[in-house]
Amino acid sequence: MQHIIDRFISYVTVDTESDPNSDTTPSTAKQWDLANQLVEELKAIGMEEVTIDANAYIMATLPSNVEHDVPTIGFISHFDTTPDFTGANIKPQIVENYDGKDIILNKEQNIVLSPGYFKDLLQYKGQTLITTDGTTLLGADDKAGITEIVTAMEYLINNPEIKHGKIRIGFTPDEEIGRGAHKFDVEKFAADWAYTMDGSQIGELEYENFNAAGAKLTFSGKSVHPGYAKGKMINSMLLANKFISKLPKHETPQETKGYEGFFHVTGINGSIEETKVELIIRDHDRKKFEKRKKTVEKIAAKINKKFAKQFGGPIVSCEIKDSYYNMREKVEPVIHIVEVAEKAMKELGIKPIIKPIRGGTDGCQLSYMGLPCPNIFAGGHNFHGKYEYVPVESMQKAIEVIVKIAELTAAKK
Ligand SMILES: [Zn+2]
Secondary structure, eight states: OOHHHHHHHHHHSSSOOOOOOOOOSSSSSSHHHHHHHHHHHHHHHHHEEEOOOOOOEEEEEEEEOSSSSSOOOOEEEOBBBBBSSOOOOOOEEESSOOSSSSSEEEEEEEEEETTTGGGGGGGGGSSOEEEEESSSSHHHHHHHHHHHHHHHHHHHHTTTOOOOOOOEEEEEGGGGGGGGTTTTTTTOOOOOEEEEEEOHHHHEEEEOEEEEEEEEEEEOOOOOOOGGGGTTOHHHHHHHHHHHHHHTTOOOOOOTTTTTEEEEEEEEEESSSEEEEEEEEEEEEEHHHHHHHHHHHHHHHHHHHHHHHHHOHHHHHHEEEEEETTHHHGGGGGGGHHHHHHHHHHHHTTTEEEESSOOOOHHHHHTTTTOOOOEEEOBBBSSSSTEEEEEEHHHHHHHHEEEEEEEHHSSSS
């Protein structure tokens, strides 16, 4: 256990915050610090074909130790942390034998991690938790995943009696700003399938995510002196308001769960002459997703029809762009890759929690790039903020899941 803690701490104490406003890959130069450290470590534990490309994508191989043909499997994590909360000067705190009570993260600032608010804490009574000091995030998302993959590879190298096929591992920058997969060289990785170790609580196994699109609408108007505006003025802000009011009222993020999709207005910026509305559209079901996009277009078309004559042309333009799709489409034809992970968990006494993701993962993009890629728990909770924590026992179990999947994949049928 100490080995896992030490390794994890050696990663989270390196600041790797990514930056959505940068065009480079990695988006921040400091991500190289951990990337270079990881390359050295992978070589030191005896991984082969350790490579890092110009964009800081790391890949490495653990060769097969069996004679018969076994599919090549991959394990993937990201080493950046979210720009939503500071990841500099992380001072992890270790809570041994957690007693189920409040954890004081920071006495001076009165920051408390309480099971009264975060009920999940109670399932880890008696375990060792790693928390923040209340002033930063922890970075278990996704340095827990990296810790687990490196430790599992080290374990397989040190225990050659465990039989496995060829294993490829991949560490990426910039996942948190949605750019973890886009420069991932799937061909070079050359695995039959892979898993991102990037889920939250122990047992999570995910292979369904949203279909996602973003819409940008621009409403035009006509500004006239308000005292003389009758029959002349068109206020684009009111048109935008009309549009939003026509969206299905209860299909918003705050009123939906599970497989329910939504429309989510993310921004409005307007004046009388011009108002821009941005929204995102989400649905697990591809048909319903397409229908949602049509709904947006239809409402815009109606407003156009109603005001085109007065305005003298189209008064609203609507631009919809798909962002990503549900990986289920790509994973279902090879569902055995989910089943083997499920079996691995069950054999280790872990209850698989299989549920649709209400978002996307790097794995969904990779799945559409030709690498089917479900997501497995990395063990952490409360990502992207100061209440983030990870039970060391969950990391230990994730390591065992990786080893077990490798073993089961290589088992002769
Ligand atoms: Zn993550």
